[in-house]
Amino acid sequence: MSITNRYLNQLGPQLTERDLAIIRDVGRFKLMSGGQLERLYFADCSDTSRARNRQAVLRRLTGHRVLARVGQRRVGGAQRGSASYLYTLDVAGQHLAQSTSSRPRRPYSWYEPTVAHFLAVAELYVTLTEAARGGRFTVLDFQAEPYCWRSFGHRTLKPDAFVQLGVVHPDGRRRKGSFFIEVDRANQYGAKIETKLPQYLAYYQHHRQTWPDQSFPRVVFLAPHEQRVSYLRRLVAERPEAQRLFTVGLLDELVAVTLDR
Known part of the structure; x- marks a missing residue:
């Protein structure tokens, strides 16, 4: 046709x-x-x-x-x-x-190596949308690749997703939370997760110098099992300057990890 x-x-x-x-x-x-x-x-x-x-x-x-x-x-x-x-x-x-x-x-x-990656990023959005139906928060923004990428200088930071949530507290207070999300499947296609740490730290320094009054999004690494979570936490612990920027959790705990920040 x-x-x-x-x-x-x-x-x-x-x-x-x-x-x-x-x-x-x-x-x-x-x-x-x-x-x-x-x-x-x-x-x-x-x-x-x-x-x-x-x-x-x-x-x-x-x-x-x-x-x-x-x-x-x-x-x-x-x-x-x-x-x-x-x-x-x-x-x-x-x-x-x-x-x-x-x-x-x-x-x-x-292209077989990208299939699981695209589905995993879509799953983030589906999971957040389902959870938002309970009324505790709203999904204000969800950017997939390449629109979540951030260019600075001659470099480009390439997170898997950027998420902004509007959170409603039990006492009625509201706040916004912004997150760069990295989906680690313990068999990651493309750049290894370890290489992302210095990239995020470089972009954080650029962000502080360029927009000193704006808060920096929390960086969330999501892994498929506890063994991989422990490994990623050790990587973060090796860089003291990174500990306040990064959170590591299970893929199944996406909502809890973001709302607890």
Whole structure:
């Protein structure tokens, strides 16, 4: 099927606000699972209709060439059907993202070492969004790569994500918390986590000199298991100047780690 301007003009009015939000988020993270999309956009459905509605919407968007299934379908486990597929923007979705976002992403090209990384960053956003529904905090900003990157001098700091939360305390007080997030899987693609410590310290010094009145975001390293957490904490402990900037925790403790800061 050829994707023409006429086709896009005819497709546009058929898309719901939820469809457009799915396009926005899949474009933002490049790759998301059907299960992640279900948790974001079908949580208000009943337990019996949630999977059915998700399947219908993703099947329709795939048929319209808005989304594309990529990689191999996962077999078995708790998730079946479209929840077990990975999705990226297809040709029509890429065109629509160009017109609806001031910062569209480049199309995703399958490359096995990046798959877990993209899904892990998307999972951060899904987890925070789910937790925010309880009303204790709001997600004020979530920037994925490359928009969370920070240039200074001739260098570029490349966190996995930048997050800003609005936290509501039990006594009614409100505060904002900002975080650079690093997802360490104990088998990290790209720059090793150890090399990020001096990069963050250099950017911190630049930040202090350039914006002395602005607070610096907390840097959160998230690891998959306690052994890796202990290792990362030792790395931080070796640099006394880093201890007040860095927090290390488990991936499963993302909400607790950020809200406790």
